[in-house]
Amino acid sequence: xxxIYKTPEGTVSVVIVSPEWGGTMKELAxxxxxxxxxxxxVEDSVIPSDRTFRNAWEVDEADLTxxxxx
Numbered sequence: 133x134x135x136i137y138k139t140p141e142g143t144v145s146v147v148i149v150s151p152e153w154g155g156t157m158k159e160l161a162x163x164x165x166x167x168x169x170x171x172x173x174v175e176d177s178v179i180p181s182d183r184t185f186r187n188a189w190e191v192d193e194a195d196l197t198x199x200x201x202x
Contacts, residue, residue, distance in 0.1 A: 134174055
């Protein structure tokens with residue numbers, strides 16, 4: 133699982149969970165997603181494996197429905 137959110141600059145950020153993280157995905161999102169930004173917890177397969185054009189990745193803000201950074 134990964135957490136995605138859209139930055140104020142319009143790029144997509146991906147939070148990758150450390151194997152040492154002992155909390156829930158929601159707790160991690162509340163901790164790591166900047167205050168006020170909406171996020172979505174997604175399966176790894178949602179993130180493109182080809183990083184060649186990673187700066188061109190897009191996400192519709194309407195799809196970021198799992199919460200808001202604290």
